[in-house]
Amino acid sequence: MSEAWQFYISTLLVYLGVNVMACWGLNLQFGVAGLLNFAFIIFQAIGAYAAALVTLGPHDPDSYQDYIFGAHLPFPLPILAGAVAGGLLALFVGVIALRRLRSDYQAVVMLVVSLIAASIATNAVGLFNGAPGLSLIPKPLASTLDVSLVGYQWFYVGLVAVCCLIVFVITKRIQSSPFGRSLRALRDNPDAIAALGGNVGTLRIRAFVIGGAIAGASGALLAGFIGAWSPASWDYRETFVLFTAILVGGTGNMLGAALGALLVPIAFLEASRFIPSFGRPGLVEALQWVVIGGVTLLFLWFWPRGLLPERKRTYTVPEG
Numbered sequence: 001m002s003e004a005w006q007f008y009i010s011t012l013l014v015y016l017g018v019n020v021m022a023c024w025g026l027n028l029q030f031g032v033a034g035l036l037n038f039a040f041i042i043f044q045a046i047g048a049y050a051a052a053l054v055t056l057g058p059h060d061p062d063s064y065q066d067y068i069f070g071a072h073l074p075f076p077l078p079i080l081a082g083a084v085a086g087g088l089l090a091l092f093v094g095v096i097a098l099r100r101l102r103s104d105y106q107a108v109v110m111l112v113v114s115l116i117a118a119s120i121a122t123n124a125v126g127l128f129n130g131a132p133g134l135s136l137i138p139k140p141l142a143s144t145l146d147v148s149l150v151g152y153q154w155f156y157v158g159l160v161a162v163c164c165l166i167v168f169v170i171t172k173r174i175q176s177s178p179f180g181r182s183l184r185a186l187r188d189n190p191d192a193i194a195a196l197g198g199n200v201g202t203l204r205i206r207a208f209v210i211g212g213a214i215a216g217a218s219g220a221l222l223a224g225f226i227g228a229w230s231p232a233s234w235d236y237r238e239t240f241v242l243f244t245a246i247l248v249g250g251t252g253n254m255l256g257a258a259l260g261a262l263l264v265p266i267a268f269l270e271a272s273r274f275i276p277s278f279g280r281p282g283l284v285e286a287l288q289w290v291v292i293g294g295v296t297l298l299f300l301w302f303w304p305r306g307l308l309p310e311r312k313r314t315y316t317v318p319e320g
Helices: 003-032 040-056 077-097 103-123 149-176 178-188 190-195 200-226 237-249 254-274 283-302
Strands: none
Touching (some): 003 149, 003 178, 040 200, 040 237, 149 178, 190 200, 237 254, 254 283
């Protein structure tokens, strides 16, 4: 296989792993706990930004990039920093939006939060370097590994695969635990949880924070791979791509979420790159979003449980 094909395939695999992690985080929030988080992409973005800050080094006033703090932390601390940043932002947003608002109002608040975050990131030049974002983010272990460019690509595929495995084990254990059963009950009947003495607000925030931390870690991995961070890359519409992936694959099902990540952000969007350009500039890209919206509506109408539906669970009460 030529180096060009290896580079292309390894890049797709990295993006697939990052999207699978993100879908698992969103699936925990939406598919398991029933939280309509239309601001999910900002938790990926803050994780990527945090990872950039702790690898770019202290800010140089004479540099063309403006940001705060700055450090040189060794791998894997930038990924952990991204997860912590995503979790802390989710805690802050969750305390405001989830404790007292019902689900439909939560969805509106999350969409508004996403729009506000995008506006702040684009215009706060001293904080986020404005629209240009950050560049020249050091790649994890690139200076210590004696490998070629393609070799590093495959190393990063392995790194993302390991992170996916860790996230899979964590989320699988959560969903199989009593806490996971409480989240599914919260999704299906929050009033029953409250009537039985459960703290609905606390359950929502815990699920929200865990999903936000997973999103932050996935964003940190992506920023380390591409070596850049830009507000334009974290548009609120990207959240709906992930929602579409979960709806297509199957909500509440980890395997379904992974399948959706393969079919929607990777297979569909990548295949559209090979469509010959026609019409006015930007028409093909605009049609992508039309098709994604149509796919979302199609599955909501005819296959609301997705291609791999969540399996039905039955619990027996011990006698005596």
